[in-house]
Amino acid sequence: MPSSWKESGLRWYWVVVLVFIADQLSKQWVLANFDLRESINLLPFFNFTYVRNYGAAFSFLSDAGGWQRWLFTIVAVGFSTLLTVWLRKQPNAMWRLNLAYTLVIGGALGNLVDRLQHGFVVDFLDFYWKTSHFPAFNIADSAICVGAGLIILDSFISESKPDGKDVAKG
Template sequence: MPLSWKESGIRWYWVAVLVFIADQLSKQWVLASFDLHESIQLLPFFNFTYVRNYGAAFSFLSEAGGWQRWFFAIIAIGFSVLLTYWLRKQSHRLWRTNLAYTLIIGGAIGNLVDRLLHGYVVDFIDFYWKTSHYPAFNIADSGIFIGAVLILWEAFQPEDEAQTEQKK
């Protein structure tokens, strides 16, 4: 474990704060500017469309009757605590891992706040092709997705590269 907090991955926590703030500001703008299901086309394949997600990714468990709100809140808190613990245990030099963890933490907390305040997550980013729409998402979801991709990238990185990076 790094000797000080400054030398640990906690140093990267500013990324989580940035993702959280951007997410919450964008959602507050949507709530203030849009009616539910209102949509504005920005590009021929991209809209801002206000929808509510009572479930998780791709509206998983959205029709579950309300218990899922607390289930997903507990998961968000649990993962945020676990990733924060792991950040504290590793060097600040492991940039991909630290970035991945803090992106996920910021996104998880952003969606957690929505669940606790509203009982649902505010989604508004809507990509589509012709009549096929990808499920709407938000900035928090983007942080979680990018963080997960970075973790996968790190998992498939050759062992010698990872060891060299850790020794720096």
Template sequence: MAGSQIESNKVAIFTESGWRFWWLAILVLVADQLTKVWVLQNFEFGESIQLLPVFNFTYARNYGAAFSFLGDAGGWQRWLFTGIAVAVSIALSVWLTKLKRQQWKLSLALVLIVAGAIGNLIDRSLYGYVVDFLHVYYQQWHYPVFNIADCAITIGAALLIWDSFSPDLPEESNQK
């Protein structure tokens, strides 16, 4: 009896909590890592191919955090950002298990942030830097080069902000 209750609880975590969007985290991670492997196999560092007048594939390395923050700090930042990514991923994963089914915006936000953090964590662990390749610009203005994991984090942050301004939904009632 106790074994079936444990199995039921495990299934509920992935069907009734924020982790019901686990498939999205896997999809983002796979897309992120496959595109980075493709860039590493097909581009020389710094190589760029124009796809649109405002968009290139440009192989760049980010040794820091967002916008290359601490990118030239000498190497210790790799371990700092690795630790932060692990801690944030664990904290958000625990939070996801506690979310209710109707909290879909918050669930999607956290899943995207976790997937992006893990995608960049994999890079830091394997290469010592994050592989970036999406380059948006207009004339002399250039946005820092980024990747799919960064997109997931940004979309997750936007959803988090949207959710924070949304009214709380009433609890689902068991009465009919």
């Protein structure tokens, strides 16, 4: 474990702040300027559409009656705490994994604030092909997905030690 937080993955926590601010500002703009389900077509495959998600990814458990709000709150706090502890234990140089963890934390906290403040998550990015729409999402969701992808990628890539020997990470 690095001897100080400055030598650890916690140095990457600025990414959490950046994702969180971008996510919350975009959602506040949507809430201030759009009515529910209002949509603006921007590209032949992309709309800016305000929808509410009471569930998780792909509206999972959205019609569960309200208890899911607290389940997803506990999950967001738990994962953010766990990833923060892991960041403290990792060296700052493990950039890919540090970036991945901070993206996930920033996204989780962005959606957590929505759940606590509104009881739902504000989604507005609506991609589609002809009449088939991908579930709407937001900046926090994007950060979580990119972070998860980087975690998967990192599991397949080994880091090199300064002496040139490859080591598998655990």
